[in-house]
Amino acid sequence: MxxxxxxxxxxxxxxxxxxxxxxxxxxxxxxxxxxxxxxxxxxxxxxxxxxxxxxxxxxxxxxxxxxxxxxxxxxxxxxxxxxxxxxxxxxxxxxxxxxxxNPSPRPRPARVTGARRIIFGNQKGGVGKTSVSAGVAQALAESGHRTLLIDFDPQGHLTKQLGYPMFDIDEASLAKHMLKEAKGELSELLVPIKGGDFEEHLWLLPACKDAFLLDAKLATTKAVRIKETALEKALEPLEQEFDYIIVDCPPSLGYSMDTALYYCRTREGEAPNTSGIVVPVLAEDSSADAYDMLYDQIQDLVEDMGVDIALLGFVVNMYDSRKGFVATSSLDEWHNIGEPPVLAVVPELKDQREAVRVKKPLLVHAPYGDQADVMRTVARRISA
Incomplete structure (x- = not known):
């Protein structure tokens, strides 16, 4: 381990x-x-x-x-x-x-592109996108960054695990704002996440119960390029309010994933690897197969839209060397890819499962555990 x-x-x-x-x-x-x-x-x-x-x-x-x-x-x-x-x-x-x-370094120049946008995605479910995105967002906020954590998965696991209700079908939501079906401001839907040393620096945009309809509605829209730009246009009013916007993506290769990938592209005037995608994986073959499909989707979007999407790295989740050759050899293969790099390896421990059970953020439930330290490592590497 x-x-x-x-x-x-x-x-x-x-x-x-x-x-x-x-x-x-x-x-x-x-x-x-x-x-x-x-x-x-x-x-x-x-x-x-x-x-x-x-x-x-x-x-x-x-x-x-x-x-x-x-x-x-x-x-x-x-x-x-x-x-x-x-x-x-x-x-x-x-x-x-x-x-x-060790005094604080001089503040960096203001970013012309607003918040740094990091999405966590993988076509395969059960690899820990939710736990890793939440943990990294907590670590970024703990370090003093104003951070927005978005539950973009129709299943709403992130929202439920943190102990918040999903928006009802007849309520305003991120999906409705993306489809221009909502009244009011998106900022009105944000919920502050309490506890730990990240308090007053971390907010959640909860999932909604009708988000499963988003792909179908994006597919049938006649507006040019709305499929790719819908998430960006909805979140644009919030970008100057945050240092980081973290998106927990659905386990899907549909239009929702396209719009999330487009959102994390490198914008004009933005330094390389400032924004991009982190891919949580497991040390086993099915994760590699799922990554191949995700990689193809990214390349198709890059070629179709003429954009650059930074692959920031892998997070190998729930790793336990006691599982034997399958786990250890698979971990070696992730490392051998080279680019993108393995940002960190999250050990298989009870901390995250317990945090989910009691509906608390990991860095509140077990702030000094090994898993919490790994989340800080990932946050430090993507914010460098």
């Missing part, structure tokens, strides 16, 4: 930190493209050499977990005892020292 750390070299540590310090650490690590565990390690090592560190207010602290190199945890505790401070204060001072030593 793959994990984002080597258990023989690192050990898990837990401390209680104030929410603002946790958030600042996660945002700064994301800005600098660093793993949180590496940032904390650097901070602890620097703190052990420093003298007269300023006291950090840790009142109201809540649980924070990370991994330190084996042996460093004990040395930290010994130093805290020698300095007559609590272990929580030692960790807080170490993080504060790292933050002070």
């Amino acid at each position: 793959t994990a984002p750390y080597n258990p023989s070299d690192r050990e898990k540590v837990v401390a209680k930190l104030p929410a603002e310090l946790r958030k600042e650490l996660k945002v700064r690590a994301a800005e600098l493209g660093r793993d949180i565990q590496d940032a904390v390690t650097e901070g602890v090592e620097a703190w052990r050499k420093a003298k007269d560190r300023q006291v950090v207010d840790t009142a109201g602290g809540t649980s924070f977990a990370t991994y330190l190199p084996a042996g460093l945890y004990d040395k930290l505790k010994q130093d805290c005892k020698a300095r007559s401070i609590s272990y929580n204060q030692g960790i807080a001072q170490s993080i504060r020292l790292w933050l002070d030593s």
Whole structure:
């Protein structure tokens, strides 16, 4: 089983930190493209050499977990005892020292194209498009990015898993806005997702119960190119309000997928790989067959429309090497493709299933688990 750390070299540590310090650490690590565990390690090592560190207010602290190199945890505790401070204060001072030593980079120039648009798609169902898109959106929001997560699958699994109701057939919805059948503004349908360190940075556009009719209606429309542009035209009013728009696509090769693919194309003036598609897969043959079909659909659209659609990478989901040769050899094949790259491997663990069961976001239910860390890795790689 793959994990984002080597258990023989690192050990898990837990401390209680104030929410603002946790958030600042996660945002700064994301800005600098660093793993949180590496940032904390650097901070602890620097703190052990420093003298007269300023006291950090840790009142109201809540649980924070990370991994330190084996042996460093004990040395930290010994130093805290020698300095007559609590272990929580030692960790807080170490993080504060790292933050002070690693200032935020200068803001990037404003994007002329609005939000970065990342879709998660695969023709095969059951590969984890919903869990991966949701986890990555949470990680982006946790890093300080205003993020919109869209349930574009008629089955509405994303909406249900997060504990929100789908829109009824007679209500306004994304599908109705795409077909110009809705009144009001699309922004009125957005729901803030609460909890965790991403609160006030993450919103959901829920699915609707009539979305299964979208493909048929797009197929029969007589308007030129509305099949490809419908999603973009509906979402355009929202793009300047967000840094990222994440779309959980249906397991389909129909017109809905065409309009999602067109939406994530590289626009004029947009840097390469700023927007594009992430493909969640499993380490088995059927995922490879499904990807071949999706790839053909992408190439057909590229040739037909004269656009560029960036394949940002694969996320190999629910991986467990104990499944034997089929899993390990399939993982090797995904890596051997080279381009697009494998962005991350999500281990087969209970965290995501439990989060779905209790209808909570993964980064709220198990914020310091291996799966949550992998979601942060994917977010960091696609936002680089």
